[in-house]
Amino acid sequence: MQRPYTLLVSSAQPGQPYERVVRKAFLAPAEITRALRLALQLHGPFMTLSFDGRTGHCILMRAEDRDTGDFLFHDPWPGRSLLCVENNEAGVDARLDPNGAGWLITPSDLEKVVFAVVMDTDVWEAIAADLRIRFSVARWVRTMLNLAANGLGLTKSC
Numbered sequence: 731m732q733r734p735y736t737l738l739v740s741s742a743q744p745g746q747p748y749e750r751v752v753r754k755a756f757l758a759p760a761e762i763t764r765a766l767r768l769a770l771q772l773h774g775p776f777m778t779l780s781f782d783g784r785t786g787h788c789i790l791m792r793a794e795d796r797d798t799g800d801f802l803f804h805d806p807w808p809g810r811s812l813l814c815v816e817n818n819e820a821g822v823d824a825r826l827d828p829n830g831a832g833w834l835i836t837p838s839d840l841e842k843v844v845f846a847v848v849m850d851t852d853v854w855e856a857i858a859a860d861l862r863i864r865f866s867v868a869r870w871v872r873t874m875l876n877l878a879a880n881g882l883g884l885t886k887s888c
Contacts, residue, residue, distance in 0.1 A: 733852070734753060734851040735850060736753040736848075736854040737751050737754040737847070737849075738762050738765055738854070739754055739755065739757070739845070739846045740757065740758075740762055740844050740845055740846060741756045741757060741758055741759075742758065742759050743781055743845045743846075744781075749879065753851055753854075755854070759841035759844055760837075760841055761861065762847060763801075763837045763840055763841055763844070765849070765857060765861060766778075766794070766840075766847060767799075767837075769853050769854070770792075770794050771794075772853055772856060773853045774791065775790045775804070776848060776849055777790060777847070778790070778791045778803065778844065778846075778848075779846045779847070780844060780845055782812075782819045782820040782842075782843050783819045783820055784818075784819045785812065787805075787807070788806070789803045789804065789805050789811075789813070789833075790804040790805075791803050791847070792804060792831075792832060795834065798834075798836075799836075800835060800836050801835050801836075801840055802827060802833070802834055803824075803832055803834075804832045805832070813833065813835055814833075818843070820839075820842045822839035822840070822842050823839060
């Protein structure tokens, strides 16, 4: 049986038709990096979607460097990562990990380009309380409307 996933969507990126995505949470980019930091301590890696204003891309977020706070990721793009400064419009500057384990990106650079993170719902539920994310009434209403539009009842995650 396939495990359910939750899509953590950046509220700073352009809107998309998310009606068919049953489990989703709209978060500020800083909330997404905090969620990744906590989630990577429990489980991982996490498929992470980026968008620099022109190009969408998919990377695999693998770990957090506890000394620097940077995120270690795998980029399937051949050659230098699309998140290196010469390859993106957002000016983010991913750099090669000195140990050869992949690429490193600062949290502030990741916040500029993160579009969404695909996270195991069990992991999301475990960290959501720790994040102390207070959904506004508007977010709550949007979530309830999405559930109603999809003919779904209230569930413990959305």
